[in-house]
Amino acid sequence: MTEDEIYGVSRYLTNLFSFIILFGGLIGHVIDILVFTSSRRFRNRPSAFFLTIESIVNSVQLIISFSSRIAISGFDDDLTQTSIVWCKLRSAIATSCTLISFTIACFAAINQYLATSYQSYLKTLSTLNLAHYLTGMATIIWSLHGILFLIFMDNKSTVKCVIISDGFLVYITYVYYLIWTGFLPIIIMSVFAVLASFNIRAIVRSHIPIFRRRIDQQLTSMIIARVAFSVIITLPYVLFRVYSLQSHMWRKGSVSPAIADLIGTIAFALFYLNFSGSFYLFLMSSTRFRRQVRYVLVKKYWRMLCNKTAHVNRISPISHISSVELD
Numbered sequence: 001m002t003e004d005e006i007y008g009v010s011r012y013l014t015n016l017f018s019f020i021i022l023f024g025g026l027i028g029h030v031i032d033i034l035v036f037t038s039s040r041r042f043r044n045r046p047s048a049f050f051l052t053i054e055s056i057v058n059s060v061q062l063i064i065s066f067s068s069r070i071a072i073s074g075f076d077d078d079l080t081q082t083s084i085v086w087c088k089l090r091s092a093i094a095t096s097c098t099l100i101s102f103t104i105a106c107f108a109a110i111n112q113y114l115a116t117s118y119q120s121y122l123k124t125l126s127t128l129n130l131a132h133y134l135t136g137m138a139t140i141i142w143s144l145h146g147i148l149f150l151i152f153m154d155n156k157s158t159v160k161c162v163i164i165s166d167g168f169l170v171y172i173t174y175v176y177y178l179i180w181t182g183f184l185p186i187i188i189m190s191v192f193a194v195l196a197s198f199n200i201r202a203i204v205r206s207h208i209p210i211f212r213r214r215i216d217q218q219l220t221s222m223i224i225a226r227v228a229f230s231v232i233i234t235l236p237y238v239l240f241r242v243y244s245l246q247s248h249m250w251r252k253g254s255v256s257p258a259i260a261d262l263i264g265t266i267a268f269a270l271f272y273l274n275f276s277g278s279f280y281l282f283l284m285s286s287t288r289f290r291r292q293v294r295y296v297l298v299k300k301y302w303r304m305l306c307n308k309t310a311h312v313n314r315i316s317p318i319s320h321i322s323s324v325e326l327d
Helices: 003-038 046-075 084-115 128-152 166-204 210-250 257-275 278-285 287-315
Strands: none
Touching (some): 003 046, 003 257, 003 278, 003 287, 046 084, 046 128, 046 210, 046 257, 046 278, 084 166, 084 210, 084 257, 210 278, 210 287, 278 287
16 A cells, blocks of 8 residues: 555544544443433442543543544644644643543542452442542642643744653653653552452452442443453553654654554544443443443433423423425
């Protein structure tokens, strides 16, 4: 294939992945939020609270990141090139949401370990108040971190929205990608997910009420599935981003630009499944969650909608207009 053909494939995949990830992710997050906030099983559960906040943050992340990518790839309209405000703001919001999302995912794994621990003093650390506090602190810290992107992103000297500081570029390469969004959250989530799975095995043999035991088992299986998926799809993107930024710094690369663009498109799509695929993972990993989704959507909200429609029709009957009148 020629370079132009490879670029064409990359462009097509970008459009396809962007629409699937954006709209599939938003639909999934809306259902996640409805289930976690409507089901009494999840009320006052810190892990469910973390998963709800993660869905909200991920929805913002998808809208900011993929609305822009669809405009660029599908309509050749790159606002980051023409508006310095959007260049800076998009980078600041997207990176802040990424870091908040990973931090919340770590909190969810840690909390599930605490909630399922057989040691009472660890169980007392799993509280909704602490979950609120940690979420607020993470939001403040990573929002302040986003100010760096307001300072060091620019589009004046080049045709693209890029980092203008070599020092900040080094930080992004080796700290942001390798540590903050790479190995640190992967290690934390993996360790506490494994520990929580060990706790669940002990819970089965304990005298904890069966209702609570089932909820803990369900949340643990959902979080373990989320963690395993995140580890698998995050590493390729982190490694590619480090390579691409290194190549940019040293003005060299062993891969042709067209191939690098295609690899980047695939790695980007995989990485952003982190922010769109949680609902579908939960569906696959938990039979009980599937029943809860069906109950909330069909027996609760659909019936509520039908009852409201019937009530409106009783008050103001719908007038039937004949085809003669339309003519």
